[in-house]
Amino acid sequence: MNNKTEAQSIKWENILELVFDSRIDSVGLNERVNSLATRSIKKESKLDALNMIVSMCDLTTLEGEDTEGKISQMVAKAITPNPSDLDIKNVAAVCVYPSLVSIAKEKVGNSGVKVAAVSSYFPSGQVPMESKLLDTKYAIESGADEIDIVINRKAFLEGDYRRVYDEIVALKEACGDVHLKTILEVGDLKTYENIRKASLISLAAGSDFIKTSTGKLSVGSSRQACYVMAKAVLDFKNLTGLSAGIKVAGGIRDAKDAIRYLVLINEEMGDEWLTPNLFRFGASSLLDDVLKQIKKLKTGAYQASYYFPRG
């Protein structure tokens, strides 16, 4: 996986028209998303999908109770998701708070698993810009390969889009070559138009990825939000030639749901996006269900949870 990205900031003036031209019909959107959910993914295509999901997982723990021990458990699981089936390769990344980056980095070693840190005062982002920069720089200095920031929803909902953009530009600058994922927190934005606007602003500001949610709200990711973001990424590519990624997170608990996301990405964006470089799942409990489904496809047995090591 290549961390050097092609993402770069686009001038505010050049994105304005696209941002303010955001028109979405929610009835039609729901119809399309629901129709994609009826795809029947079976046999080899299901196994392919499940393996893809594992490779796209950002195994996540973002709790006040996180300790070195917890991080070690999770990293072990990230490197070897199922010790009884070594055909299953490592997940994409582990996602932790900045203070735990150095320990996570040490544990992943050269396994290929990236360390992502949430920063900019995740999840609320309600601090001065200086603090967000400090938080982000600390995570990078601790060795984070990827940075997940939150957009300034206060500014966004007050209509100060320029400020949202400027903050991301500044954080992107702090990141340098470090992969930047920008969390829109779709559960706060509520409308599809808002999700589209926030997506385009984040992309223009130089985000490598846009991400649905922090996972800290009751409303997490949805396939509808993912669809809106997918269309924004495509329109942005049309305008600039730059391909950005999407990370869906929050509330994706089973393989069936995750496969529906893959179908959506496959049919709306094309298989070019079916790579951990451009599509990720942020999840904690999803991985075990995927592992169970893989086991079931291979052996016919649906195993109990205790056959799978804790993460």
Add this chain to the structure above:
Amino acid sequence: MVNWEYSESVESQDIVKIKDKYQNFIDGNFQQPNSKKYINTISPSTEEVLSKIVISNEKDVNNAIKSAQMGFEKWSKTSPHERSKYLFKLARLIQERSREFAVLESMDGGKPIKESRDFDLPQVAANFFYFAGWADKIDLSWGAKSLKPHGVVGQIIPWNFPLLMLSWKIAPALATGNTVVLKPAETTSLTALLFAELCEQAGIPDGVVNIITGDGTTGSLLVNHKDVNKIAFTGSTQVGKSIQKSLAGRDVGLTLELGGKAANIIYEDAAIDQAVEGVVNGIFFNQGHVCCAGSRLLLQESIHDEFVAKLEKRMQTLRVGNPLDKNTDIGAINSKEQLDKIEGLVNEGVSDGGKIFQTECELPGNGFWFKPTLFTDVQPSYSIAREEIFGPVLTTLTFRTPQEAIEIANNTEYGLSAGVWTEKGSKILWTADRLQAGVVWANTFNKFDPASPFGGYKESGFGREGGRQGLLSYLKAES
């Protein structure tokens, strides 16, 4: 990156039992027909012979009409409440056996199982439920003393939505106290014959529902029969005109639901991504074998290039193939005859100067198939912009102002449906007011509800099916 191909996910045919040969359903049972002439009914996706159906002759039509007359004696005197119960029973049985019907519909007609399962069958059941509810409430609505059923209704239905068109015809006719002789299209008779079995199962009184198979000759015998009291026809404008001629001067009721060449108008302030979806649904639903298909795409010039680029990209993802595969978006063309007609018109479009785009999908070896097709650079004078193609072929025209959109949209002999796409509510109303079409969809397309009347302007026919208005098509005023 992986090359992620969806594995086949084929709906099992085991649930369906097809007989080697079918008889007509007359007087409550399957009867040996007088005609000795049988034809094969084939699966358009494999060309495999599924069964044989009879081409009913004059004697068979006579028998069916006689049975319906006798049925009418009892049915018209059956209390509305009882009639309602029978219709509810049919509705419930359709739901119970809906998978069986869906699989058979896809085998016999070529439409994707996704559509027969998620659209046709739920709509069929909904129609029976809806008209079942009306049966004992008609006098509340109009005063039953002044409205009477016609008597024996001859119903001729097309091959594009075989069972759904049957439900549009039979449910309101029975609810209002008529009895019917229904002739399904000769390429898609099997679900109607399975429905006959359902009538037996539901205990519908003898003679109330009669189903006879046959081709145009049988249909013509039915239309010209001296004892038929009303004809309800859905099909081509050409046949509709000849039916109207045959009935001129006779005291026979008539409703016609004929062809269309609907305009789907996309204004520059539409939600473009959803409009693309709506356009795809409007023309590629059921292989474009839809009388109200949005077959003329009217694009505002300012968004033409962007829209066409998005549309072509979207079309490329359509999955054409085995109708029984749950992931198939576009199934088989219904018959060789229809395929020839589509090919003929498309060739004309190319030689007229239209620019053609077809998707790069692989088509199965056997069966009848046509790639999703888009024409741009089309002038309103081209035959592809005027004639009903009735296939997966979309024709693009452009306009500059709303006024011009209306002129182009109405510049057709048809007037069945239309679509309007804009995020501006006032523009929707302004446009809908001026469109000469029976149904105008705003920011959506191909939406149906049994409660909503459906029918055409101009050469798209007359009379309405569905809703309260649909009941009137089966009642006549008496002093």
